[in-house]
Amino acid sequence: MSKLVIQPHGRLNDWVADEKRYFRDLGLDYEINLLSAERNTQTAADLQGAGPIPDIISGAFESYREGNGRKGGDAGDVSCARHWTVNQAAKVNDGIMWGKAYSVCEAAIVVPGDSKVMRPEDLAGVEVAVGYHSGSHYSAIQALEVFLPSNDIKLKLAGTAWSRVDSALARKVPAANVFGPQLYLLEQQGFRRVVSTTFMMAFMFPAHVAAQDVEKYIAGLVRAQSDIDLQPELYKHYFLKDMPSRFHGLIDVRRFGVGERVVPQAYSQSIFETTQAWMHERKLFDVGPEIGVSYAQAVQH
Template sequence: MPKGYDANVSYLDDHELVSSFGTVRSNFESGDASLYRACEWGQIRRSHDTEVGGRVVGKRAAVGSQAILVPPTSSAVHPQDLAGRPVAVNFHRGSHYLALQALEGFLPREEIKVVHIGGPQQRFEALRDGVVPAAALMEPWITVAQKQGYQILTEAFYVGSEIASPEVDTDTYDALNRAVVKAVRKLQEDPYPYLHHLIGEVPPEIDAELKPSDFPRWRLRFVDPAPYPEDQFRRTFDWMRSWNLINEDGSTYNSLVDNLLPFAALMLVSGTLAERWGRGRVLRAALAAFVVATALCAAAPTMELFLTARALQGATNAFTTPLLVAAISDLVAGARPAKALSWFAAAQAAGQGLSPLFSGVGAALDWRLAFLVPGLCGLLLVCFPPSRSATLRATTARASWRSLANRQLALACAVSFLAYLAAVGLTVLAVLRLNDRFALGPVGIGLAASAFGIAGIAAAPPTGRLLRTRGPRYTGLVTDVAMVVGLLCAALGTSLPVVVAGIVLVGAAVTGLRSATNALAVTSAPENRGGAASLALSAQFFGGAVAATVWLPVYHALGDRGFALVAVVPVLSAVVLTLTGAVGGRSANPAARDLTAVPPRGR
């Protein structure tokens, strides 16, 4: 990036015309550099755009600041005075993103105008020469400008992060961080002996007398490098998407997407394999692996290890959930399976709805605490696993792949996919709307989202009765209607109670749909209940995995109307259930296991 501003080159106002790696040859993409530090937002965008496998590996030590300044003669005295006026930034760098975040606290988004000038010296010179009325600057240019009478309208500090290429191994990165920590200690003690590095960026013709004592101490902040926590990534990534600063292609570290895709793919086969290997031993092994994976997530020193541990968590779940559905169906007799399946669905809804509350509160203290509750729950289950009798199969027949090819299971998979496409759409978009419309923070959003899980628990008794008396198809139709109403309330409600009521309705509806699809699945293949349950659950999680990719662009393009379009999905589900007629029948009660029979070997 050339330092001087060329007055013959007009500025750009479309960030898509500028590469996130800059307008000149990128040392990182060309392989000349393997690691570099920059602003948090830009690094997320670069890890998305990279062609050499670059990934964000941690937070940097330097805590930067950017200020929006105006010339001494400017009539602007506060950020509101910049409505509709161009502010010079460097697209896909800290000045770009911080200017947007700083100004949107004072102005509607449509009145914020940022334009690409280039690096900090170019922006200062464009401001000095009257090309732009305001510019976002960082040190040393904030101090240079203030010395010459320029006025700060707003200033903020921001997080930086580090992006590394795949050849940077853990040992190398750890060694670099040890050196950085030593440097941080020296800078925290006294940064002034090192400010000649900043001063050297300013040409003498702009300020020949710049000296270390000109810099205020409070603006020079340095902290130890640290991992980049998931909750912070999610918040930043969602904000970037809301400004269309990153493509909507599912390239997200959001656990809802990254962890569900391998989970869903593995579930295509996990249920049948587990039925063949033995439910008890598979459940015990999967629970132990989940505890190990959760501990690795909390202790992971690098992003690569963290993502690997998250994938392992998903893999362990693929071998537990379908077996639990199958075991419930084999264990209980008479009218009890409908009630048991509805309570199991309620427990799933509770976990989905309450996890943001526990994780949000824990992560507010330390990102590693987000894994405390699931880790403790997993450890408890390892110490007190299901009994041998609870995991026995009702049949001695070998679990067959062929038995899974039937219309009833296909119906269960279709409804399951649609249910989660809508339900996860609600959980993703409700978070954005609660923040955008009602300015709720992480704890407030977590409390509102917890209504989803609470409603799921409360819906278990009526769902069980409905499933027992009217069957899974009718239960699915009723809960699809409830989901439509809930989605419209959450999407279009003008008051917080109405939105929360919508979340409650959807939470209750999800319990009904889970119960209905599980009942359809396990009764479709009695000799391979685990395999049938895992196929239906795989469809469910595939629906959840694509939900963010499907609905976020719609929401950002159409706002509340885009959110409301999610209600089309349960309508489609109801149409599928209606057109299938008697498929699935009225019975949700599979034949119970004869507990007096000799148990099959190896189970």
């Protein structure tokens, strides 16, 4: 049986489970793949130029489609993305969604400290940087539609999470929706939260990957969660593992929160179908809810 290739997601659990040999204890043969494509990011010329940054109309959903359940051709056998994307990718049979656990991470739309935006209502007509068909895209809509009519919500498709950090630091966007370590970094650089956009994330794997290996992987993450909950200060240094080195000099990870938290609860059929309805009511994909497979086929539960 081949090794399970794990694509980390910027959370502490993968590294704690590796350090403490939880994956090995569970009998999992694995490797952690830190390689990530530099696509869906703004270029240095875009960030330094006088004009606006271009829209990047590609995101996590498109990566799953390209990788047939892997998050890109060179990504891991098991990966994580915001639950909306994983839900739809599994629905259209681009991979299999893990239904026995999910994760939750604090996130927020932030603005520079000197911004005139003080309340969510002040974001009417203001571009908020998000990643196309990624969690920041859906969660910005979900959070802002409580305060604003849909035609007042303006999204800027600025690329990946770290690309949005680059764009925010370069003052190329007036606001950005970021999560976990990206949120903590911008807060240390003086950015302010305007509205929380906390959201669920889900796990995805291709059809050829053994479900029992994914089961062992998730069990290792859950076990590591207890260590993080008990003594988070021992493990925050692992945030640097997934963070581009260009940001290391800007932050003190000791001041970070704990980021993404693994929840060993079911991603139920009700959650799946409610999410499908929400996405398709807003016409976030080119196909309708009638396209694809059932919950029973899309989700390993």
